[in-house]
Amino acid sequence: MFEKVLIANRGEIAVRVARACRELGVRSVAVHSTPDEDSAVVQLADEAIRIGPAAPAxxxxxxxxxxxxxxxxxxxxxxxxxxxxxxxxxFAEACLARGITLIGPPPSVMARLGDKTSARALMRRAGLPLLPGSVQALDPHAAEELARRIGLPVIVKAAAGGGGRGMTVVDDADRFAEEYRQTQATAQMLFGDGRVYVEKYLPKARHVEVQVLCDGHGHAVHLGERDCTVQRRHQKLIEETPAPALPDGLAERMGRSAVEGALAVGYTGVGTFEFLLAPDGSYYFMEVNCRIQVEHPVTEMVTGIDLVQQQLKVAAGNALELAQADIQLRGAAIECRINAEDPAAGFVPAPGPVERLVLPGGPFVRVDTHVRQGDVIPPHYDSLLAKLVVWAPRRDEAIARMHRALDEFEVSGPGITTTRTFLAEVLSHPRFRAAEHSTSLVDDLLSGKA
Structure with a gap:
């Protein structure tokens, strides 16, 4: 096991890693910007080093x-x-060159999977189902021909994209060329890479992902699936496991697909294979996230497995402690992301000083947060304040528990508005409660169509 781990992040995930290190007897080092010098992770870590001013760059x-x-x-x-x-x-290559272990897959695997067109080609060879589209970046003329052939609507995606950015849905043939060029420009601005590709768009799809865990000795398991369908502008708001109302056997087939894909590319560590699920029960590979996910706590709640500790152990060279048969999924878990945003104003960030903070408690309620009463939420970073996670034996009980926990959650101060009440509204929606929702639910609710 490592002697000392540097945490190259901030916020709730930095706190999460520091706690995992402490439980494993590993010393931790928090790096921080100037505004974060008194942050929770700085207090929890064994050492802290300032690395620069507020600007992330x-x-x-x-x-x-x-x-x-x-x-x-x-x-x-x-x-x-x-x-x-x-x-x-x-960055992974730079760590390798200095003899430092970066906790994640090898740089070559990260590069091949981080490029969405490369990932599509790799997974097609591994036998995973793909939506009709390109497995390479195309010039505008070729892209328009492909869109005409596979039929609108299509989605234009940045090859180097991530985090739900660099995507445009096109449902008007007359606007395809212009939307394609604009997406290229956006991709160049966001990622320094203007390559984009085309894929068939499923308007009423669900977003279901599979958590994998792989060691460096050729072993891999999956830890079930998560439903991340509740999204706004491709940004996840609510996640749950197991994915509700799946056809018999589908979750296991998706899990096997993810493991096969991971083994085919020599993946190590934790990773997430993301799929689109069509109304007819067919599923299609989208991408691989080569890191711990924001929503990993729901998987921990139903498996009892600490994913961050598993990351550390695998990265240290240990073989997996678990076989697929050892992984049992029990009950249902839901996560709500509490963001400092104003839903009534288009979800604009709403930072400020935290004058009052009340965190929910009670049986099977977990709050992952870095926020403390008296902190100031800075405007420079992601607006995530906390992840509220609940577990219950059944999904309907988990929804009720989440409602209760959201009612207890309070964050207030000058300028601060959160998404708490909006999330409760989504949880109450008949389509969500009946597991008949798709990725369009939030947009429909905001536009009054739901």
Missing amino acids: KSYLNAAAVLEAAAQSGADAIHPGYGFLSESPD
Whole structure:
């Protein structure tokens, strides 16, 4: 096992990693920007090093500063959390060159899966089902021909995209060329890579993903599926496991597909295979996330497996402690992301000082957060305040428990507005309660169509 792990992140995931390290007897180092100098992870970690000012490009995205902090502290591994440098093959290569273990898949695997067209080609060879579309970036003329052939609507996606950004749905043939060029420009601006590709769009699909865990000795398991269908602009708001109302045997088939895909590319660590589920029960590979997911706690709640500790053990060279038959899924878990955003104003960020904070409790309620009363939520970073997670024996009981927990949750202060009441509204919607919702539910609710 590692002696010292540097946590190259902030917020609730940094706190989560620090706690996992403490339980394993591993010393931790928190890096932080100037506004985060009194943050929760700085208090929890064994050491803390300031790496720059507020701007992410000068702190948490500054690979040179992070590596210098690792050298200064003597850390033998870096946990990147999610976001920031977590899926950067260049950063992974730089860690490798310095003899530091980056907790994640090898740089070559990260690069091949991080490029969406490359990932589609790899998974097609591995036998996973794909939506009709391209497995390489296309020029606008070829893309328009392909869209005409597979039929509208289609979705244009950035090859180097991630986090739900760099995507455009096109349902008007006359606007295809313009939307394609605009998506190319957006991809270039966001990712420094203007390559985009085309894929058939499923308007009434569900978003279902599978958690995999792989070691460096050729062993891999899946830990069930998560339903992440409740989204706004491709950003997840509510996640749950197991995915409700799946046809018999479908979850296991998806799990096997994910394991086969992971083994085919030599994946190590935790990863997430994301699929689109059509109304007829067919499913299609979308992408692989080469990191811990924001929504990993729901999987932990139904399996009893600490995924962050598993990440650390596998990255240290340990063989998996679990076979597929050892993994049992019990009950139902739901996660709500509480963001400092104003739903009534188009979900604009709503940061500010936290004057009052009341966290819910009671049986089978978990709150992953970095926020404390008296903190100031800065405007420079992601708006996630907390992840509220509940477990119950059945889905309807979990929904009721989540409603109760949301009612107890309170964050207030000048300027702060949260998504708490909006999430409760989604949970109450008949389509969600009946598991008849699709990725369009939130947009329908906001537009008054639901």
